[in-house]
Amino acid sequence: MSESNFVLEAKGVVKRYAAHTALKNVNIQVPGQCIFGLLGPNGAGKTSLIRIINQITGPDQGSIYINGDRLNQDHIKDIGYLPEERGLYKKMKVGDQALYLAQLKGMKKSAAKKELLRWFEKFDITNWWDKKVEELSKGMAQKVQFITTILHKPKLLIFDEPFTGFDPINTKLIKEEILKLRDEGATVILSTHNMESVEEICDQIALINNAENVLSGEMKKIKHDFSNKEYSIVFKGNVVSFANSFWGGFELMSREQIAENTFEAKIRLLGDVKLNDFLTGIIPNCEVQSLHPIVPSMNDIFIQVVQNAKEQDLTNESTTSVGESTKGGHNE
Amino acid sequence: MKAPLQLANQRKEDTMNKVALIIKREYSSRVKKKSFIIMTILGPLLIAAFYAAAIYIGIQQSDQVEVLLLDETTLARTSEFQDTDNFRFKSYTGTVDELMHELKENNDTTFNRIGVYLPGNITGVNAAKIYYNEPIGSEKQAELRETINDFAEKMKVLKAGIDKTAYAEIQTRLNISAIDVNTNTESIEEIKGLIGIAFSFVIYLFIFMYGVQVMRGVIEEKTSRIIEVMVSSVKPFQLMMGKIVGIAMVGLTQFLIWVGLSAVLMIIIQGAILPDLFDPSTVATLNEGNLMQSQDLMQSQELINAGENTNATKINSLVQVLMNTPWLKLIILFVFYFLGGYLLYAALFAAVGSAVDNESDTQQFMLPITIPLVFAFIISTNSIANPGSEAMIWFSHIPFTSPVVMLVRVAAGNVEWWEILTSMVLLVLTFLLTTKIASKIYRTGILMYGKKASYKELFKWLRYK
CATH class of the missing domain: 3.40.50.300 (P-loop containing nucleotide triphosphate hydrolases)
Incomplete structure (x- = not known):
């Protein structure tokens, strides 16, 4: 054996x-x-x-x-x-x-x-x-x-x-x-x-x-492997000054006011930028209350992988005609 | 680690155990059903009722028919036209038109009334007429024609001046028996044919009934979705064969109970209706050699000539045929041909069940199964007249029809043992082939849900690994 x-x-x-x-x-x-x-x-x-x-x-x-x-x-x-x-x-x-x-x-x-x-x-x-x-x-x-x-x-x-x-x-x-x-x-x-x-x-x-x-x-x-260097941050302070602290290395994905003068923002680090760099940039301008990484859910990973493949398929399909793929009654 | 041979044996044993389990479940779940119990008890009762009705009709005094005799010869009433069980003669005076009018207008519903017109020069025109409002049975008609003929004959004898006693000597009614050289017995072919057809009908019925049960079982497993659980424990082929064999055993159980109960009931009915049949002397006569039988027959024939007791004779010869029928051979062959035919078709029924999601979708696939079966049955029913015809010989060898056709021939006699053997071997070989093909369709079909398959797809499934 x-x-x-x-x-x-x-x-x-x-x-x-x-x-x-x-x-x-x-x-x-x-x-x-x-x-x-x-x-x-x-x-x-x-x-x-x-x-x-x-x-x-x-x-x-x-x-x-x-x-x-x-x-x-x-x-x-x-x-x-x-x-x-x-x-x-x-x-x-x-x-x-x-x-x-x-x-x-x-x-x-x-x-x-x-x-x-x-x-x-x-x-x-x-x-x-x-x-x-x-x-x-x-x-x-x-x-x-x-x-x-x-x-x-x-x-x-x-x-x-x-x-x-x-x-x-x-x-x-x-x-x-x-x-x-x-x-x-x-x-x-x-x-x-x-x-x-x-x-x-x-x-x-x-x-x-x-x-x-x-x-x-x-x-x-x-x-x-699928985490995209995304973070959720809660801060107190001026939105404008928060935004001002932005420079090329970050992307603001969403922002939401959760209390008076308090906001929650989702950001993504671009390129080789470290989280430290981001923090150094905003700490002078606002008060950071919490910060945690956004871990992708299996749901997100699933959708991401499957949809990427589909898009790829579509580009392939535009060059070759595939008509058979929808046929066949087999269960999975 | 076990030795390979040991391992192989162990596997074989496991497989057999599993198939045995499946057979047991298929069998006991059906035998316990109310519908099975009712059918099994009702079946022989129906057969017995049928049998009793046949005997009853045989002995029953048929209704007397009143015959209005318009006799221009004026000699009829006194000579030939004597009242019998069947006829009551009454002279009628008037014209033919009046007679017709009388029959048409004064139609009595309690008894049938017909008219007979005997023209004055009956010996010259060689013709007479029977008028009726309600037709009379062919047997009665024959009797009446005979009477009229006899009368005309006597008229001619008188006219020619032939001596009456000399004429009586000349007048002949031969007792001509048809003897089967194989069995050296006389028999009534129609009754033999009917026995054969009864067997062929039961086989036809059983193949259909139990074949459809196999199909329903497969559909049930598919729609209840137990199938995927099952095939993760046993091979689809084992499941299919377990089901087929289990249901075959249900069929055999039913048949054997039918045979047993029918035999008991028939004996009771015969005992009740015809007690004299079980008089030891009668039984002895029936069982003794053929010589005795033909003597007996001749005696009976004399009785017929004497115009007595015709019904008893009829029943006597019926009983003789029943007693001379090779029941044991028929029952053994029935079991074989039922099993062979059933197995051949059951696998196909299973394949049909696997290809659909519900019973209403089975139509299109049922047709190729139904046609040969129905065809075989039609061939059998048309065979009474000629059980030894070439078509019968052919279809009793072709495996798709032989289970239904062969027993008709066997009941009629005249089938060589090698013919039966060839037909059996062909049946078994074909059964193996259809089962192989059907199981391929089956094992793919059972896992296909929600889509009605086409013939094209069934052919594709045959090639799947």
């Missing part, structure tokens, strides 16, 4: 459908015991990649490695997958259904039942056992689905939009469970458009756009 630092590694994965390419040469490395955010706009290829990891479809080229082993049938029981398009058999009873799904993941019936009862108790849903799935609300069904995903204690968990349909309280509950699973040793791949949750719980991210991995790594580092 070859050893690898990564729980999951995708090497040069290509997936083509008749009308379009869903993934072109995607490389991803997911280290162990982390929460890995798999981000990207709709139709970027996230679901295609997740389906390949789950062996629902096969790649046209490239391969997937789990702990250094090439992906094979035995890995099915090591993976827990909560798809975005998820559901349950409507006419089946909740308990029977959960047992069925657990057994399909290779659990023994008795062990599955024991574990299920433990989780049902934990989530306070023991009285649902004999209810039919169609009697459950969407949120209730989601809870059951979450349990059936993690029940067999997989080493690798893949959650595709796990928070949709949950109220804030249950969202918090699920988030905490996901963090707990990581702390207990599991590796979690989280695919979501909910950037707030990404900020909150992800350690690593990969951003897939137009079938390619355009950005990946540790989230903190990415955020740092």
